[in-house]
Amino acid sequence: MRRLQVLMMVTVFMCVTNWLSLRVRASQPAGIQVEMATANAGPREVEDTTQTAIIRDYSAAWKAMEASLDSNQDDGLGAAFTGNALQQIHERMVQQKKAGLHTRFVDRGHKLDAVFYSPEGSAMQLHDTAQLEIETLDGERVLHSENATLHYVTLMTVAEDRWKVRQLQGASSF
Amino acid sequence: MRKFTFILLTVAMCWFAAYAAHAAELSVPANNIAGAGFTVNTSGTGSATFFLIGPGTVLRREVTLGGPITIAGDEARTAGRYVAILLSGGESSGKELFVSPAKPAELVFLARPSRVATAQKDAISGVAFVFDEFKNLVLAPAPVKFELSVEGHAPVARTVTSREGIAWMHMDSTHNQGPAQFVASLPGASGAEASVRRVVQQVAAEACNLHMKASPAGKSVVVETDPVKDCSGNPVPDGTIVTFTETDSSGRSTVDARIKKDVARAELPLSPGATVTVASGVVLGNEIQLGGAR
Numbered sequence A: 001m002r003r004l005q006v007l008m009m010v011t012v013f014m015c016v017t018n019w020l021s022l023r024v025r026a027s028q029p030a031g032i033q034v035e036m037a038t039a040n041a042g043p044r045e046v047e048d049t050t051q052t053a054i055i056r057d058y059s060a061a062w063k064a065m066e067a068s069l070d071s072n073q074d075d076g077l078g079a080a081f082t083g084n085a086l087q088q089i090h091e092r093m094v095q096q097k098k099a100g101l102h103t104r105f106v107d108r109g110h111k112l113d114a115v116f117y118s119p120e121g122s123a124m125q126l127h128d129t130a131q132l133e134i135e136t137l138d139g140e141r142v143l144h145s146e147n148a149t150l151h152y153v154t155l156m157t158v159a160e161d162r163w164k165v166r167q168l169q170g171a172s173s174f
Numbered sequence B: 001m002r003k004f005t006f007i008l009l010t011v012a013m014c015w016f017a018a019y020a021a022h023a024a025e026l027s028v029p030a031n032n033i034a035g036a037g038f039t040v041n042t043s044g045t046g047s048a049t050f051f052l053i054g055p056g057t058v059l060r061r062e063v064t065l066g067g068p069i070t071i072a073g074d075e076a077r078t079a080g081r082y083v084a085i086l087l088s089g090g091e092s093s094g095k096e097l098f099v100s101p102a103k104p105a106e107l108v109f110l111a112r113p114s115r116v117a118t119a120q121k122d123a124i125s126g127v128a129f130v131f132d133e134f135k136n137l138v139l140a141p142a143p144v145k146f147e148l149s150v151e152g153h154a155p156v157a158r159t160v161t162s163r164e165g166i167a168w169m170h171m172d173s174t175h176n177q178g179p180a181q182f183v184a185s186l187p188g189a190s191g192a193e194a195s196v197r198r199v200v201q202q203v204a205a206e207a208c209n210l211h212m213k214a215s216p217a218g219k220s221v222v223v224e225t226d227p228v229k230d231c232s233g234n235p236v237p238d239g240t241i242v243t244f245t246e247t248d249s250s251g252r253s254t255v256d257a258r259i260k261k262d263v264a265r266a267e268l269p270l271s272p273g274a275t276v277t278v279a280s281g282v283v284l285g286n287e288i289q290l291g292g293a294r
Helices: A001-025 A048-071 A083-101 B001-022
Strands: A034-037 A101-117 A125-140 A141-159 A162-171 B025-027 B038-043 B047-053 B058-064 B068-071 B080-088 B089-102 B107-114 B116-118 B122-130 B143-150 B157-161 B166-171 B177-183 B195-203 B211-217 B221-224 B241-248 B249-257 B265-269 B275-280 B283-289
Touching: A034 A048, A048 A083, A048 A101, A048 A125, A048 A162, A083 A101, A083 A162, A083 B058, A101 B047, A125 B025, A125 B080, A125 B211, A141 B080, A162 B080, B001 B089, B025 B080, B025 B089, B038 B047, B058 B068, B080 B157, B089 B275, B107 B177, B107 B195, B122 B195, B143 B166, B157 B166, B211 B275, B221 B275, B241 B265, B249 B265
Parallel strands: A034 A101, B116 B195
Antiparallel strands: A101 A125, A125 A141, A141 A162, B025 B038, B038 B068, B047 B058, B047 B080, B080 B089, B107 B122, B122 B166, B143 B157, B143 B177, B177 B195, B211 B221, B221 B265, B241 B249, B241 B275, B275 B283
């Protein structure tokens, strides 16, 4: 009987620590996996350095957005987003806070396909196929949970020393 | 008997739970346009909490089940994916819906370069991003008109159909120098941002048919070009360097002169039999042999 009690306690302990570690991972996403194809880009060919920069900056943008929508506080959004995209995320954060909600993401990665790269090299349009686990929470109660493949049409433009997301628009398909 | 009652109760509970879950259901419209609003229908009875979560929208509303939930145009202005959630009796159900952009209303226009030589092939590029009045990228094809014109001359126009919100083109610079108005517009749209104007300064290209003449002046010779123009007849700007080179048996001497009032002028030492050449940038002009012209 004692053995059984110990076994149960160990199991409960493992479950709790595992749950806690999952919570931490979800609230502080590590580097987000982004793959990028450039074969369909035009009229300008995507340079290797640009491809590297886009992957780095798009990953950072999602990380900032996911952290911000979880905490309802701007977590470096201005460094990754600009224009309409930045305004939309801010609006959503304000309204989430007002409604007592927050959103938690587990990001399973993004497949980017560059479909337009402007002739002078300052703007790029991308198709993003994202694998996401999304939880909508009312305080700590999960209201809605889904494991989804989502499509985004993204516009990125050069700003200062990096590429910033200017438009992040969900689409039903490409 | 006890067992039977227990099983019966369990089945009844499951049935009730299924019924309750089924009772509060959402029905979302398939086609929605940004800013137009839409209606979400519910089934069941009693009250529930409705949530709508979109790209720039989060709504929380207490609703009565069985009736429609009206989403105003202002509450769904952002195109993209929304999730409608209904929370009733501790159970929640959610459905996704998509809001499409409204009709084209605004342009963002990138024009390059800001300064260009005349009559250059594909030298000017224009990229127009098509948005609706709510700043959503209009993914459906839309015609965009590009027009390049210099005052006093017929404009060059081209219409391009946008693809996923982007229309772009290359255009030759025109033959006339001056500030060219480069305009992108949405035919049929009337808003202030449906037509965007940029200025591309067109300047004379390289000199064309560069020609000089020489005249003696005491112990030196004065060389002077004809008015320096590009191949389209535009005067090359004042300040452009023209190089005169004199070559004789003792070596070579070079004078860089700036164009002033369309001509470049320089004074060289008079050396009978010397050859004088003229050049501007990569363009070579005629050659004169002092003591006899060639």
